[in-house]
Amino acid sequence: MSKHGIRIEHLSKRYGSGDTAVDALKDVNMNVAPGEVVGLIGPSGSGKSTLLKSLGAVITPTSGKMTLGEQTIFEQDWKVSDLRALRRDKIGFIFQSPYLIPFLDVVDNVALLPMLAGVSNSEARARALELLTALDVHHRAQAFPSQLSGGEQQRVAIARGLINRPPVILADEPTAPLDSERAMAVIRILNDMAKKFETAIIVVTHDEKIIPTFKRIYHIRDGVTTEEVGEGRLPD
Amino acid sequence: MISLAGRDILHSWGKFIFTGIGLGLLIGVTFVMAGVYRGMVDDGKALLDNSGADLWVVQQNTLGPYAESSSLNDDLYRTISAMPGVAEVANVTYLTMQVRKEERDVRAMVVGIVPGDRFAAPGWPPYLVAGRYLTRGHYEAVADVATGFVIGDTVRIRRKDFTIVGLTRRMVSSSGDPMIFIPLKDAQEAQFLKDNDATWQSRRRTEANPAFNQPGSSAITQAVIDSQTTNSFVNAILVRLDAHVSQDEMAQRISRWKRLTVYTRAEMEEILLGKLIATSARQISMFLVILAIVSAAIIAFIIYTLTMDKIREIAVLKLIGTRNRTIAAMIMQQALVLGIIGFVIGKITAAFAAPLFPKHVLLLTQDAFIGLFLVLVISALSSVIAIRMALKVDPAEAIGG
Numbered sequence: 302m303s304k305h306g307i308r309i310e311h312l313s314k315r316y317g318s319g320d321t322a323v324d325a326l327k328d329v330n331m332n333v334a335p336g337e338v339v340g341l342i343g344p345s346g347s348g349k350s351t352l353l354k355s356l357g358a359v360i361t362p363t364s365g366k367m368t369l370g371e372q373t374i375f376e377q378d379w380k381v382s383d384l385r386a387l388r389r390d391k392i393g394f395i396f397q398s399p400y401l402i403p404f405l406d407v408v409d410n411v412a413l414l415p416m417l418a419g420v421s422n423s424e425a426r427a428r429a430l431e432l433l434t435a436l437d438v439h440h441r442a443q444a445f446p447s448q449l450s451g452g453e454q455q456r457v458a459i460a461r462g463l464i465n466r467p468p469v470i471l472a473d474e475p476t477a478p479l480d481s482e483r484a485m486a487v488i489r490i491l492n493d494m495a496k497k498f499e500t501a502i503i504v505v506t507h508d509e510k511i512i513p514t515f516k517r518i519y520h521i522r523d524g525v526t527t528e529e530v531g532e533g534r535l536p537d
Numbered sequence: 538m539i540s541l542a543g544r545d546i547l548h549s550w551g552k553f554i555f556t557g558i559g560l561g562l563l564i565g566v567t568f569v570m571a572g573v574y575r576g577m578v579d580d581g582k583a584l585l586d587n588s589g590a591d592l593w594v595v596q597q598n599t600l601g602p603y604a605e606s607s608s609l610n611d612d613l614y615r616t617i618s619a620m621p622g623v624a625e626v627a628n629v630t631y632l633t634m635q636v637r638k639e640e641r642d643v644r645a646m647v648v649g650i651v652p653g654d655r656f657a658a659p660g661w662p663p664y665l666v667a668g669r670y671l672t673r674g675h676y677e678a679v680a681d682v683a684t685g686f687v688i689g690d691t692v693r694i695r696r697k698d699f700t701i702v703g704l705t706r707r708m709v710s711s712s713g714d715p716m717i718f719i720p721l722k723d724a725q726e727a728q729f730l731k732d733n734d735a736t737w738q739s740r741r742r743t744e745a746n747p748a749f750n751q752p753g754s755s756a757i758t759q760a761v762i763d764s765q766t767t768n769s770f771v772n773a774i775l776v777r778l779d780a781h782v783s784q785d786e787m788a789q790r791i792s793r794w795k796r797l798t799v800y801t802r803a804e805m806e807e808i809l810l811g812k813l814i815a816t817s818a819r820q821i822s823m824f825l826v827i828l829a830i831v832s833a834a835i836i837a838f839i840i841y842t843l844t845m846d847k848i849r850e851i852a853v854l855k856l857i858g859t860r861n862r863t864i865a866a867m868i869m870q871q872a873l874v875l876g877i878i879g880f881v882i883g884k885i886t887a888a889f890a891a892p893l894f895p896k897h898v899l900l901l902t903q904d905a906f907i908g909l910f911l912v913l914v915i916s917a918l919s920s921v922i923a924i925r926m927a928l929k930v931d932p933a934e935a936i937g938g
Contacts, residue, residue, distance in 0.1 A: 350936060353936055354936055359931075360933060385855075388857060389857060389859075394853075394857060396853070402853075404547075405541075417538075417858070
C-alpha cells in the first residue's frame with residue numbers, strides 16, 4: 302500500500318453543456334492516507350454527492366485524476382475499464398440507511414461481496430464472522446436485517462464495507478439515523494477499523510456531534526473544496 | 538456461489554406459494570382445456586377403433602354417418618359382402634337422442650346392430666365389462682357404463698322399452714355421448730317411428746289421395762301405408778377386409794361399382810378430426826392462447842412488483858460491484874420458480890379436476906412436458922420487463938443527493 306489511500310487532483314465534473322452546463326465540481330483536490338478518517342462537509346447542492354459518486358467510481362469526472370493506492374482510476378479522458386470490479390474489490394460503501402439485503406441473514410449480508418467475487422461460501426462466511434466479532438455484532442449473525450436495531454444494522458453495514466479489505470471506504474451520513482451515543486460508537490468503530498485494516502475512510506456528514514472527531518475536514522461549497530484541520534477528539 | 542433468488546424465495550416463501558397457487562389454478566384450467574381437446578380427439582378415435590371397420594360405406598356424396606346424415610338401403614350389404622376381399626359386412630344405424638329411465642334421461646348415441654352370435658362383427662362393442670351381448674332380435678340393449686345404467690334396468694327409446702343385458706366401456710360418440718346398442722330392426726324403427734297422431738294423419742292423407750286409393754284397388758293403399766310405416770334404411774355399412782386387401786383399392790372398387798361413397802379409416806379420421814371437431818379445437822386453441830397470455834401477464838406483473846420492491850437493494854448490489862448477469866439471473870430464476878410452482882399446482886389441480894368433468898378429459902404425459910416447457914419459456918419471457926428495469930437502475934441511486 303502506498304502512503305496515500307486515495308488521491309484526487311484537479312477533479313472537475315460538469316453536467317450538461319452550453320448555457321445549461323453546471324459545474325458540480327471545480328478543481329477539487331483531496332488526499333486521504335491509509336488508516337485516516339476524514340470528514341467531508343458541505344450544504345445541500347454543494348457538490349458533495351457528486352464528489353462521493355466520483356470517489357466511488359460511479360460517475361466519470363469531466364477532467365482531473367484519481368488514484369487509489371498506486372492505481373490510476375481516472376485521468377483526463379481515460380478510465381479503468383471495469384469500474385464495477387473496481388468498486389467490488391477496492392471501494393467499500395456505508396450508507397445513511399444500511400440498505401442491507403432483507404432476504405439474507407447478517408452473516409450472508411456481509412459475506413455476499415466475496416461470494417460474488419468467487420470466494421467459497423465457507424471462507425466468505427468465516428471472514429464475515431471475524432469482522433462481525435470485531436464489530437461486536439457476531440451474536441446476531443443468523444438474524445435478518447429486520448430483526449436488528451438501527452445501531453446493529455449500521456455495524457453490519459460497516460462490516461460489509463470492510464469485508465474485501467478495500468483501501469478506501471466511503472461513508473455517506475453513516476450516523477444520521479443514530480442517537481449521539483450510537484453515532485459516537487460508529488465513529489469509534491470506523492477509526493478502529495481504519496487503523497486495523499489500513500483503510501482510508503471518507504465520512505460525508507452533516508452531523509454536528511461527530512465533526513469534532515475528525516483530524517482533517519474537507520469543506521465543499523459550490524463545487525470547491527477547502528481543507529481544515531479538525532479537533533480530532535475521539536470519544537473514549 | 539450464493540443463490541440470491543433461492544434465498545429471496547425462502548425468505549418470502551408465503552408470497553411465492555400463494556402467488557404460485559393462483560397461477561397454478563390458471564395453469565390447471567389450461568391443462569384441463571387441453572385435456573378436453575385431447576378427450577375429443579380420443580373419443581373420435583375410440584369411435585373408429587371400436588367400430589372395428591376398415592371401410593365405411595355411406596350415401597353417395599355425404600360425409601356420413603358421423604358428420605352428416607346418410608341413408609342406405611339395408612339390403613345393399615349383400616352385394617358388398619359378395620365382393621372378393623371383403624371379410625365381414627354389417628349394417629349399422631346411429632341416432633343421438635335422450636334415452637329415458639323412469640324420471641331420468643341420458644343423452645346417448647343409440648346404435649343399431651345385427652344381434653346374434655357374430656360378436657366380433659363390425660359395429661359391435663369389442664368387449665363387455667358385464668353381462669352379455671345382444672342375442673334376441675328385439676328389446677335388449679347393451680349400454681356404456683357412462684350412461685349410469687346397470688344390468689336389468691329398463692330404458693325407454695321412443696315408444697319401446699329395452700332391458701339392459703350388458704355393459705361396455707369407452708364406447709362413445711365423437712361428441713363424447715355414451716353409446717347404447719340395440720337390435721338393428723328396433724333401431725330402424727326408432728329412427729323412423731312417428732307418434733300415433735302423426736301415423737293416423739299420414740294414413741288419412743294417403744287414403745285421401747286418389748292416386749293411392751283408387752276404387753277397387755285397396756291393396757295399393759295398404760301397400761303404400763305399409764311402406765310409410767316401415768324403415769328399410771341404415772346409416773352406413775361397415776366393412777372389414779381380408780388381411781391382404783388394400784383399403785384404398787377396395788374403397789375405389791365399391792364406390793365405382795356400387796355408386797356409393799366409401800371412406801377408409803384414414804379418411805374417416807380426417808372427417809372426424811378435421812371437420813367435426815375442428816371448430817371446437819380452434820375454440821379451445823383460442824382459450825389456450827388467452828390463458829397463456831393471462832399467465833404471462835400475471836407472472837410478469839408479480840415479478841415486476843417483486844423487483845420494484847427491491848429496487849434500492851438492486852442499486853446497492855450494483856454499487857458494490859454485483860454483475861448485471863447476477864441480478865438478471867436472480868430475477869429470471871424467481872420467475873422460473875414461480876412458473877414451476879404454478880406448473881406443479883396446475884398439474885395436481887388438473888389431475889383431480891379432470892374426472893369431475895362430464896365428458897372425457899384426457900391428460901397426456903406429453904402435454905405435461907410441453908406445458909412445463911411452455912411455462913418455463915413464458916416465465917423467462919415474463920421476467921424480461923423486470924430484468925430490463927433492474928439493469929437500468931443507476932448504482933448512484935444508492936448514494937443520496
